[in-house]
Amino acid sequence: MTRAVQITFDCADPAGLAPFWAEALGYRVQDPPAGFPSWEAALEAMNVPPEHRNDASAVVDPDGVGPRLFFQKVPEGKQVKNRVHLDVRAAPGLDGDARMKALEEEADRLVALGAARVQRHEPAPPLAAGHIVMTDPEGNEFCLD
Template sequence: MTCDVQITFDCADPAALAAFWAEALGYRLQDPPAGFELWERALEAMGVPPERRGDASAVIDPEGVRPRLFFQRVPEGKQVKNRVHLDVRAAPGLRGDERMAALEAEAERLVAHGATRLRRHEPAEPLEPGHLVMADPEGNEFCLD
């Protein structure tokens, strides 16, 4: 049996969070269904009331390999630390100063798009090559690894 995986984010602003993660991961917004040029028209045809049309958004990997990310509006805000988080592999195969410099450069790029830098974990070889803990615009933690 083959299973696909979708990662779902509960959030306050699906469009904004989808745009952030598309930028962070090199994804793109999912196209509207066939026959529709714009999501607004597709949602109207589906009978979705105007006040509910911003309740969800999704981004996809342009290569079709990595999982789809789905963002859904929920009424409550984030309460505690994530139990599951994404590791953004920004420096695979790199070690030491070269690795940390690559992670710092990626952190700077993502901060410009709304992320927050939380903390830096220095390399402690051989098992911990070092990483940065970040938060997306709604406070969901993720690591630059």
């Protein structure tokens, strides 16, 4: 039996990080529950105190194919390198210079959204196609692959 997967990010600002990942992946911030025009209205109706209205957020694949990303507020900051990270497939089917050019263009786009570049790894055939290590606005590592 296969199971659906949700990827969870511990973070300081769920409402700030969710839109970054929605933009990075072509996802969208999850809609509020049916009958509510906004999350603020839904949380108000659920009697969630204002200080807890940024405790969680989520983004979803508009095509319903990719996993849901869930962002939960935690009190501690990031302290060490991630043991698991996302590879954002920004250059599928491309090799060599064309691949690295596509990765560089995507890196520039994501930096404009708040990401940071960490390191570029050049292609080293036959096993390494080249990639760029990045961090999201809260310092979580990911790769452009």
